[in-house]
Amino acid sequence: ERALLDLVALGTVADVAPLTSCNRSLVRDGVAALRRTARPGLRALVARAGLKPASLTVEDISFRLAPRLNAAGRLASPELALRLVMTNDEREASQLAEELERLNTKRKALAETVTGEALAAVVALPDWERRPLLVLKSAVWEPGVLGAVASRLVEQLGRPVVLLHGDEMLHGSARSVPGFDLAAALVDQDALLTRHGGHSLAAGLGIERHNLAAFEAGMLAAVARLDLDLPMFRTIDLAxxxxxxxxxxxxxxxxxxxxxxxxxxxxxxxxxxxxxxxxxxxxxxxxxxxxxxxxxxxxxxxxxxxxxxxxxxxxxxxxxxxxxxxxxxxxxxxxxxxxxxxxxxxxxxx
Incomplete structure (x- = not known):
């Protein structure tokens, strides 16, 4: 239904779905629909992000709108984002957009703090440069930003990273480099985990503290067996x-x-x-x-x-x-x- 194309574009891009085949056509038409959307919540979100509706792009959705919507689920409740999209009330839309802005600002500040603390924990390890994978934990880190921080660390350090939050029961996120399949590695560690799921480059997991040493040893061994050329940094494909x-x-x-x-x-x-x-x-x-x-x-x-x-x-x-x-x-x-x-x-x- 064409009336939903603005939401189709927003969801497809925010979920990092491939922009190929029919997705490309849907997003092209959906961005055009988003530029003239009648939804008060989306109009308020665009305005609060400092964007001009007539010139909205896929990049704006990826880097300006999606992070604000996702901040709700990471730091509060995803219901805030849902209410923003569904409301027909201009005043409520403005209030919700302001709340998402506040949460997104908080998310960015927390991510900066956790990144700094995680990097400090890394360099405190006497042999970190020789480790093909890093497992770090803290009872005070905000769990809602661990995925983003793990991605930053992988980019900076060039190896898989697992970040965990908690004390006796730990939950967290893992990010990897090409060649090391996180999802498969976590399946091999299933007996030590309370939960896990994801794909080759990104995953979430839960583990009890007493199993952490065995888990880290198993993951380190899994990476070592592959004999990857680490550190592995992002390459750029030039057109x-x-x-x-x-x-x-x-x-x-x-x-x-x-x-x-x-x-x-x-x-x-x-x-x-x-x-x-x-x-x-x-x-x-x-x-x-x-x-x-x-x-x-x-x-x-x-x-x-x-x-x-x-x-x-x-x-x-x-x-x-x-x-x-x-x-x-x-x-x-x-x-x-x-x-x-x-x-x-x-x-x-x-």
């Missing part, structure tokens, strides 16, 4: 090298025809060689992000590195970098401006 003279709004508009992009239909990532750094600065309310102004042919383009402010020390003014990123059109007040979303960068070679 092509992009000459500076093609770094234009016209190119970005052509790429818009590939939308909606997402899981299984990823946005093309291009390499820009020898881009001269003209300026760089930290940005965002918490100064965690990085804005780099680069010379592109005869013009200038801004590249945004989300969460990359700590890499500013790798940049030198008037020196060149090789940059991998996606092209994006920044639309504001009726104006269009080209920008890059930087996936990675390094000093230019050759």
């Amino acid at each position: 092509a090298d992009l000459p500076a003279d093609r770094l234009t709004l016209d190119t970005a508009r052509l790429l818009d025809a590939l939308e909606p992009c997402g899981q299984g239909n990823e946005t093309p990532v291009f390499r820009l060689r020898a881009a001269r750094v003209l300026r760089y600065t930290a940005m965002g309310a918490d100064r965690r992000h990085l804005r780099i102004t680069i010379q592109a042919g005869r013009g200038k383009v801004e590249a945004i590195g989300w969460g990359a402010a700590d890499r500013s020390r790798e940049l030198v003014l008037e020196r060149s970098i090789d940059l991998a990123g996606t092209l994006q059109i920044n639309r504001w007040n009726g104006q269009e401006r080209l920008q890059l979303i930087a996936e990675d960068f390094r000093p230019a070679r050759g």
Whole structure:
């Protein structure tokens, strides 16, 4: 039913379902429906996220709307998100959107705290660099953010991570790297667990404290048997090298025809060689992000590195970098401006 397409798009993208085949068509039409939705709750959510309805994208759903909806289930009750979607009352919609905003802000702060504490626990282990898998626990960590924090640690440390919350009964989340099937490994540890479920790269589990040492030993042995090349860090699949003279709004508009992009239909990532750094600065309310102004042919383009402010020390003014990123059109007040979303960068070679 076409009246539900806005919810179809929201659910499909938030659940990271593949944007291929019929899903792609449903999400394309669903994003268009979301831009003009009559649902007070969705309109309030979009407004509270600081987005313009007419220019909503799949990326906005993934990184701005879905986290706010998911914050309800992680820190309070998923019923809050359900009520927001279902309400026909403008005032209730506004109140619920505000509550989700508060929870999402709290979620981000908790994730930062737990990440810092988990990293401190890692480096306190005398042999952590030789461990092919890390199991960490705390009685004070917020369970609703453990999955996100485990993902961060896998990205930073390049090995599977299990994070647990509790005292005598522990519950938590695990994240893995390609080549180590978490779900299969947990099946092998079934006798030690009170529950488990998930897929090859992400899972949830429960375990009694007295079984933890045996569980950790079993998981370490399972990874060691595979002889993986660890640490294993994320690689970027490049679509092509992009000459500076093609770094234009016209190119970005052509790429818009590939939308909606997402899981299984990823946005093309291009390499820009020898881009001269003209300026760089930290940005965002918490100064965690990085804005780099680069010379592109005869013009200038801004590249945004989300969460990359700590890499500013790798940049030198008037020196060149090789940059991998996606092209994006920044639309504001009726104006269009080209920008890059930087996936990675390094000093230019050759």
